[in-house]
Amino acid sequence: MIPARGKDPLQTALCELLGCEVPVILAGMGGVARWELAAAIAEAGGYATLGMVREDPDLIEREVTALRAATDRPFAVNLIPSATDPTLLDAQIGRCLDLAVPAFSFFWDVVPAAIERVKAAGCLVLHQVGNPDAARAAEAAGADLIIAQGIEAGGHVHGRQPAFALAEAIRAASDLPVAVSGGISTGEDLARAIAAGLDGVQCGTAFIATDESFAHAYHKTRVAEATGEDTVLTDIFVLNWPKGAAVRVLRNSVTDALAGRYLGHDPAALPREPIAWDDDVPRLRFSTDSPLRLTTGDLEAMAIYAGQGAGRVTSIMPAAQRLQRMAAEARRILGDTAPARISESAP
Incomplete structure (x- = not known):
């Protein structure tokens, strides 16, 4: 439901759960989403994820330590249990728990044991899925937020449905906050998500082409030109x-x-x-x-x-600037359309 006039339309259940001001999650892009990018997103009001897929626990510790030195905002560490050697995964999770990492972002097949382990330690779990069955499995295993990834997404793509169709189907069947991922790169996309009753978005490609991204300059330039x-x-x-x-x-x-x-x-x-x-x-x-x-x-x-939203990412800029532009555009669009969507219970 679109918030009534007078309330920030971007304040959703996702923001309340994760402790951010803007319902935009930095995708946990392996190698690319290091501490500099995560800190920039967190300080600008979004939600940061460190992309630590199959990384050595010592690197995870260095990245978490550097991120905490740069910001006191909450964050998650992204791991992929089903694509990681079990011994390494055990060490990764153990090191994160030793570091009191507050949240984990998981992806690909749902591995209940991994979710149960981190939930038992009091951590939040964000789980990206590619179909409704995986969403149900993640929710049953204890996930706190579902990220619905559509076929438009860049990087590894789990599902084969359009992002918004998938997210809205999961939203209709779930009691959890739901974010949409895949081809999301502008404030218009964010506004569409909120207007559809979703709780936010996750972005990857839009933040590859930023100053703080750990991607090579060649990769950033290719995205900006694509x-x-x-x-x-x-x-x-x-x-x-x-x-x-x-x-x-x-x-x-x-x-x-x-x-x-x-x-x-x-x-x-x-x-x-x-x-x-x-x-x-x-x-x-x-x-x-x-x-x-x-x-x-x-x-x-x-x-x-790169995802299919690359065509709307036309330059390389500071991550905070890109996030702030997205938020401002979304607020403008939602503000412009709010009178037609105000709740019947609103004054």
Whole structure:
């Protein structure tokens, strides 16, 4: 329901639950959503997520420590239980709990044991899902907020439905706050979510093209120059993820060579060829690694993640500025339309 006149239309149940002023969640983009970007989003009133997928617990500790030195705002750490070696996952969760991380953001298949473990420690759980069945499973396991990810999203894409159709279906069947993710990049998108009765949005692509993002400058520039039609959904970038795990990326020489056969690739049949490096760590052709700030090598052939909202992200700017513009535009739109949507119980 749209709040009555006089109340900030962006103050939703998501804000109350997570302790933020603007119902915009920074997606937990692995490698990209490091402490600088997370701090900028948190200080600007959004909700920050550190993207720590399959990272060493020592790196997680350094990132959490740096984030806390930059802001006292709440945040989550993003992990992907079903795509992480169980021993590493156990160590990651253990280190986060030792650090008193207040919330976890999980993605892909629902792993009840992971949710139960962190809930038992008093943590909040945000769970991104790609279909209503996964939403029901996450809610049953104890999740506090559902993020409905549509097929328009960049990076790993779990579901195959349009974002708003999925989010609204989950909202109708759930008692939890629901945020929508996938192709969200403007205040107009945020306003649409609130007007649809959703509790907020999650954004990734919009925050890749920011000063604080840990993405390589090449990746940021590609996003800023792209349109939504420049993206493809493919499982060719699958090394180090389960077979069939599709991603949305910007077209490049690798996807062009597929001649339209974007899906159906077996990681066991793909060569392990180093094409880039982070320090002395090789990054393989067909891996899910994207170029980060210090990556060197054949960046063009790496996974250049972007969602279909890329066409409305036309420049690289400070993350706080992008978030503030989104919020201002959404408030203007919701304010302009509020008289037609005021609750019958409003004065």
